[in-house]
Amino acid sequence: MNDAQRIENTITFVKRELKDSEGGHDWFHIQRVFRNTLQIAREEKIDLLVVSLAALLHDIADAKFHNGNEEIGPKKAAAFLADLDISEARREHIIQIIRHISFKNSLEVAKSNFDSRELQVVRDADRLDAMGAIGIARAFNYGGHAGRKLHDPEVAPNPKMDKAAYKKNTGPTLNHFYEKLLLLKDLMHTKTGKKLAEKRHQYMLDFLKEFYDEWNGVA
Numbered sequence: 733m734n735d736a737q738r739i740e741n742t743i744t745f746v747k748r749e750l751k752d753s754e755g756g757h758d759w760f761h762i763q764r765v766f767r768n769t770l771q772i773a774r775e776e777k778i779d780l781l782v783v784s785l786a787a788l789l790h791d792i793a794d795a796k797f798h799n800g801n802e803e804i805g806p807k808k809a810a811a812f813l814a815d816l817d818i819s820e821a822r823r824e825h826i827i828q829i830i831r832h833i834s835f836k837n838s839l840e841v842a843k844s845n846f847d848s849r850e851l852q853v854v855r856d857a858d859r860l861d862a863m864g865a866i867g868i869a870r871a872f873n874y875g876g877h878a879g880r881k882l883h884d885p886e887v888a889p890n891p892k893m894d895k896a897a898y899k900k901n902t903g904p905t906l907n908h909f910y911e912k913l914l915l916l917k918d919l920m921h922t923k924t925g926k927k928l929a930e931k932r933h934q935y936m937l938d939f940l941k942e943f944y945d946e947w948n949g950v951a
Contacts, residue, residue, distance in 0.1 A: 733817050735781050742788045745812055749792055754877050756870035757794050761861060765790065768857035772924045778850050782822055785813070786829040786854045796899075806830050829854055835862075835912055838919065839895040856925030859916045864932030867913055868939055875905030882906060883947060891915065909940060 733741075750759045769787040773780055789812070793805040806827050813823045829851045831837075832844055862870065875882070881904040889910035893901065901911070917933040920926045 735784075738781065738816055738818065739784055739788070741816065742785055742812070746788050746792060749808075754797065754874065756873045756877075757791050757797070761870070762788055762791060764861050764866065765854070765857045768860050768928075769854055771928075772853050772856055772922050775924055776849060776853055776922060778853055779822070779825070781818070782825050782829070782850045783853050785816075785818075785822075786826045786833075786850065787857060789813075789826065790830050790833050790854060790858060792830075802831070802834075825850065833858055835859070835916070836895050836898050839893060839898050852921035853925075856920050856922050856929075859920065860925065860928055860932065862913055863916055863929060864935045867932065868936060871908050871913065872905050875908070878902070880905050883943075906940075906943070909936060 746762055747759050750757070750762065753759070766784065766787045769783050773783055789805075789809040791805070792812075793808050798804045809830050810823065810827050813826060816823075825848065828846050829848070832846055832851055833855050837844070861867065872882070880902065881887075883906040884904045887903055887907065889903065889907035890897070890901075891910050893911065898911070903911070913936060914933065917926075917929045920929050
């Protein structure tokens with residue numbers, strides 16, 4: 733089995749597993765992150781197979797849809813990778829990326845020592861999909877799915893939550909911009925990721941201005 737076949741087999745698996753997923757965490761999200769990963773990887777000296785498979789498998793079982801269980805995704809990915817004919821070192825690397833890619837893990841007081849350039853590439857690719865027009869659409873799609881308000885002026889955002897508070901947070905969707913989305917630009921690792929994030933960040937700022945103008949009846 734060559735790398736192209738490994739990637740195609742993974743795509744088939746992910747499409748099947750996510751066929752009924754919420755719209756912001758479905759196959760199309762994975763596809764966008766995969767494409768972002770390949771774009772960023774052009775300027776990076778990394779293991780292309782590792783970042784490709786990690787991007788494809790990173791949301792195979794998002795914890796927020798599994799009662800907060802953060803081990804289901806890595807376990808499901810590990811079971812799939814065991815039959816993909818790649819080295820144990822590569823399998824472990826991919827699983828570690830899946831474990832550490834999430835924004836909420838950056839909020840932990842005691843952070844993991846694991847890091848790699850491959851993790852940084854896939855993390856940037858995933859964070860880009862939480863920004864810009866797509867990021868806005870995904871935020872409100874999930875907010876609707878979770879039954880959250882669009883906005884409540886009496887509920888202030890809290891951009892300094894720890895991981896536990898972030899996972900329990902049920903605030904209005906607009907607060908999510910200040911608690912995550914607008915923070916991502918300054919958390920990018922790669923040159924390409926930083927460049928792409930600038931435009932998407934500005935788009936969100938423009939959206940928020942328009943939102944508040946319309947909310948307050950001045951637009």
